[in-house]
Amino acid sequence: MKELASLISINPEVRFGKPCIAGTRIAVGDILGWLASGMSPEQILEDYPALRSEHLQAALRFAADRETMIRIIAA
Numbered sequence: 051m052k053e054l055a056s057l058i059s060i061n062p063e064v065r066f067g068k069p070c071i072a073g074t075r076i077a078v079g080d081i082l083g084w085l086a087s088g089m090s091p092e093q094i095l096e097d098y099p100a101l102r103s104e105h106l107q108a109a110l111r112f113a114a115d116r117e118t119m120i121r122i123i124a125a
Contacts, residue, residue: 054115057108069112071105081109 059072069078076098084094091106 054108054111057105058112071101071109074100076101076105078109078112081106082113085110 057072058069058078060067060069064070065075065077070076071078071081081094081101085091085106089097091103094106095101095103
């Protein structure tokens with residue numbers, strides 16, 4: 051998988067600084083919400099042709115990394 055930083059961008063001018071798939075306005079939180087609501091990766095990729103499977107993996111990796119960081123800070 052490509053480097054996470056090349057697939058996820060954080061720009062205060064895009065979606066109020068939410069982490070997004072680079073070059074899109076699709077937020078990591080959008081992808082997580084779609085997956086949590088029961089959409090399959092195939093459905094997401096069909097509905098959002100700007101996305102590739104590596105983007106979905108990057109969103110999951112970003113969320114997992116953030117969760118790890120939150121636990122470390124809270125401890």
